[in-house]
Amino acid sequence: MQWQFFIELVTNGVLTGLMYALVAVGFVLIYKSTDAINFAQGEFCMFAAIIVAGFLNLYGFPLWAAIAAALLFMLVFNWGLERVVLRPMIGRPVVAIIMATIGLALIFRGLGPLVFGAETQPIPLPIPDQPIVWGPFFVSPIDLLGGGISIAFMAVFGWFFMKSRKGVAMRAVADSHQVSMAMGINVERYFVLAWMLAGFVALLGGLVWGSAIGVDTQLAQLGLKVFPVVILGGLDSIVGVIVGGIIVGVVEAISAGYIDPYVGGGTKDFTPYVLMIIVLMIRPYGIFGKPIIERI
Amino acid sequence: MFHRESGYFKTSYKADMALYPLPIGKVAATGFVLLFLVVAPTVLDEYYLSIINIAAIAVVGALGLNILLGYTGQISIGHAAFMSVGAYTAANFAVHFDMPFWVTLPAGGLMAAAIGTLVGLPSLRVKGLYLAIATLAAQFIIEWVLNHTPLISGGVQASIEMPRPVFFGNVLNTQSELYFFILPVTIVAIIATMNLVRSRIGRAFVAIRDQDIAAEIIGINVYRYKLLAFAISSFYAGVTGVLYTYYFGIANYEAFQLPISIDYLAMCIIGGLGSVLGSIFGAVFITLLPIVIRVFMETVGVLFVDGVYLAQVIAQMRLILFGGLIIFFLVVEPEGLNKLWRNIRNYFRVWPFSY
Numbered sequence: 030m031q032w033q034f035f036i037e038l039v040t041n042g043v044l045t046g047l048m049y050a051l052v053a054v055g056f057v058l059i060y061k062s063t064d065a066i067n068f069a070q071g072e073f074c075m076f077a078a079i080i081v082a083g084f085l086n087l088y089g090f091p092l093w094a095a096i097a098a099a100l101l102f103m104l105v106f107n108w109g110l111e112r113v114v115l116r117p118m119i120g121r122p123v124v125a126i127i128m129a130t131i132g133l134a135l136i137f138r139g140l141g142p143l144v145f146g147a148e149t150q151p152i153p154l155p156i157p158d159q160p161i162v163w164g165p166f167f168v169s170p171i172d173l174l175g176g177g178i179s180i181a182f183m184a185v186f187g188w189f190f191m192k193s194r195k196g197v198a199m200r201a202v203a204d205s206h207q208v209s210m211a212m213g214i215n216v217e218r219y220f221v222l223a224w225m226l227a228g229f230v231a232l233l234g235g236l237v238w239g240s241a242i243g244v245d246t247q248l249a250q251l252g253l254k255v256f257p258v259v260i261l262g263g264l265d266s267i268v269g270v271i272v273g274g275i276i277v278g279v280v281e282a283i284s285a286g287y288i289d290p291y292v293g294g295g296t297k298d299f300t301p302y303v304l305m306i307i308v309l310m311i312r313p314y315g316i317f318g319k320p321i322i323e324r325i
Numbered sequence: 326m327f328h329r330e331s332g333y334f335k336t337s338y339k340a341d342m343a344l345y346p347l348p349i350g351k352v353a354a355t356g357f358v359l360l361f362l363v364v365a366p367t368v369l370d371e372y373y374l375s376i377i378n379i380a381a382i383a384v385v386g387a388l389g390l391n392i393l394l395g396y397t398g399q400i401s402i403g404h405a406a407f408m409s410v411g412a413y414t415a416a417n418f419a420v421h422f423d424m425p426f427w428v429t430l431p432a433g434g435l436m437a438a439a440i441g442t443l444v445g446l447p448s449l450r451v452k453g454l455y456l457a458i459a460t461l462a463a464q465f466i467i468e469w470v471l472n473h474t475p476l477i478s479g480g481v482q483a484s485i486e487m488p489r490p491v492f493f494g495n496v497l498n499t500q501s502e503l504y505f506f507i508l509p510v511t512i513v514a515i516i517a518t519m520n521l522v523r524s525r526i527g528r529a530f531v532a533i534r535d536q537d538i539a540a541e542i543i544g545i546n547v548y549r550y551k552l553l554a555f556a557i558s559s560f561y562a563g564v565t566g567v568l569y570t571y572y573f574g575i576a577n578y579e580a581f582q583l584p585i586s587i588d589y590l591a592m593c594i595i596g597g598l599g600s601v602l603g604s605i606f607g608a609v610f611i612t613l614l615p616i617v618i619r620v621f622m623e624t625v626g627v628l629f630v631d632g633v634y635l636a637q638v639i640a641q642m643r644l645i646l647f648g649g650l651i652i653f654f655l656v657v658e659p660e661g662l663n664k665l666w667r668n669i670r671n672y673f674r675v676w677p678f679s680y
Contacts, residue, residue: 066454066457113656114652114656117656118655118656121659122398123453123454123457124398127400127454128590128594128655129651129652131587131590131648131651132591132648132649132650132651132652132655133648133652135587135645135647135648135651136645136648136649136652137648138641138644139640139641139642139643139644139647139648140641140645142637142641143638143641143642147637253461256461256462260455260458298465299466299469302465303462305458306447306459306462306466309447309451309458309459309462310447310450313450313451313455
């Protein structure tokens with residue numbers, strides 16, 4: 030039975046990892062196109078999920094309307110955020126932008142429960158609750174759905190960046206603001222677009238995670254999982270996000286399965302960071318990242 | 326004696342380096358020390374002294390983080406973890422070896438400095454975002470290790486009960502007694518920082534912050550000074566942790582989690598990066614903010630909010646105001662409260678002929 034336990038851990042790890050990737054891709058998107066570091070990605074997901082759950086459970090909206098409301102809010106909010114907070118901060122030190130997003134994260138953590146209540150709320154998606162049994166293995170449908178959404182989204186996203194006009198322009202903006210401006214790209218518009226896209230991804234991540242583990246401020250802890258994922262995969266790579274996510278998911282599941290019984294829990298939150306530190310020392314730009322790192 | 330200069334008339338390096346550029350600085354400093362050491366404890370009651378105590382402890386930590394963040398330009402999101410290192414070190418020394426506070430205080434600081442230097446090692450290879458994430462990782466790893474190592478954090482729920490500090494046979498129990506224990510440490514920390522930043526080391530830090538390549542070229546050993554900045558900064562953090570443990574009477578890792586790190590970052594940003602006075606402003610401001618919110622909510626807020634939810638709403642209000650203030654200061658006044666204070670001072674410098 031040993032190998033079955035192992036395989037089950039790995040499958041669950043892979044699916045969880047894909048769901049992590051869904052959260053992390055918002056971070057990568059922002060970093061790739063605007064060079065800003067978003068410490069509030071987890072809070073974006075949390076807030077989107079709280080809006081959906083709030084409209085669903087408190088005001089009795091149907092699911093699609095709640096999602097539409099959350100989407101509208103995220104897009105408008107991120108548009109405003111870029112205009113009011115982040116645009117004046119272009120060119121400021123990294124520390125300043127990190128702190129601004131941390132401030133944003135704090136606001137979300139306070140605002141969510143203040144508006145929609147602090148109780149844990151469910152987001153019931155129209156999928157079965159029973160785990161899918163396949164031979165000796167159990168997989169929960171929500172994980173499967175999350176992994177599926179994640180892969181589908183990454184595919185669309187990859188196409189967007191590689192083929193579509195806007196995606197190519199966005200990559201150009203990421204490479205060099207000045208050259209893109211000279212080529213007639215409206216750089217500021219793409220900054221707004223990047224933030225709005227990040228808001229959209231956050232909604233997806235929030236929906237999947239919210240229905241998997243319930244919606245409250247704890248959901249924002251997801252944001253802390255983003256960093257090992259993006260560092261492992263490389264900060265500016267979409268493929269890297271998937272691979273990094275899967276690695277983190279599997280490492281977490283295996284350490285929770287094999288080490289937890291000996292030390293009494295909590296290794297899940299700890300091993301990804303140890304792995305990350307090692308990668309940071311050896312290969313700071315990650316597995317798929319561009320090896321441009323400012324050395325001193 | 327009470328005049329201010331009307332411009333910059335310094336003609337020697339000695340004048341430029343002076344701790345008090347004008348006699349009024351010396352007078353004001355002496356006045357403040359007297360005010361806090363003599364007048365405040367006789368006039369104020371225990372409650373207000375306890376607020377000053379907390380603020381004074383926060384000042385030490387904010388000064389330490391500002392040395393790293395404001396002067397050297399290296400970010401650390403793991404400062405609370407360094408505090409917990411200091412706290413547990415001091416608690417172990419005090420409980421197991423029966424050491425007095427004048428041993429545990431530097432011991433906690435030194436231990437935190439050692440761990441801080443270790444955490445600072447990535448700063449030699451990476452900077453900016455990567456360093457932020459590395460220190461964030463340090464926060465979680467240190468927290469986990471403390472929580473899972475009974476050897477360090479023995480006892481129930483990883484907490485150690487701390488004996489009260491003893492000063493020449495007197496046990497310091499009440500707030501006013503602790504006041505005389507905490508405040509001198511804070512004053513020493515302030516003076517030490519003021520002297521540090523105008524010394525060779527402090528100037529090297531500033532050079533690294535402003536342009537690390539240029540700093541290297543003029544002969545500053547960037548690696549050594551970066552690690553030194555981490556060591557000094559986490560020494561302050563360790564001392565802060567020890568003071569907290571003595572103040573609360575318990576060492577527990579839960580008092581030093583990620584939100585505390587963010588509190589200290591907020592102190593530096595709101596107070597003003599790269600300024601001693603700014604750290605003090607920031608620490609006092611952030612300490613007073615929740616108290617002001619609570620008083621406000623308990624008097625005005627009860628009209629709008631059901632009493633049952635009041636505590637919850639206060640906590641949420643605090644987060645929102647906190648985040649809002651951080652963003653406000655970053656966007657509108659990046660140099661923080663210190664800049665506001667300087668503006669006021671400059672206005673009165675040539676008042677009433679400000680043209």
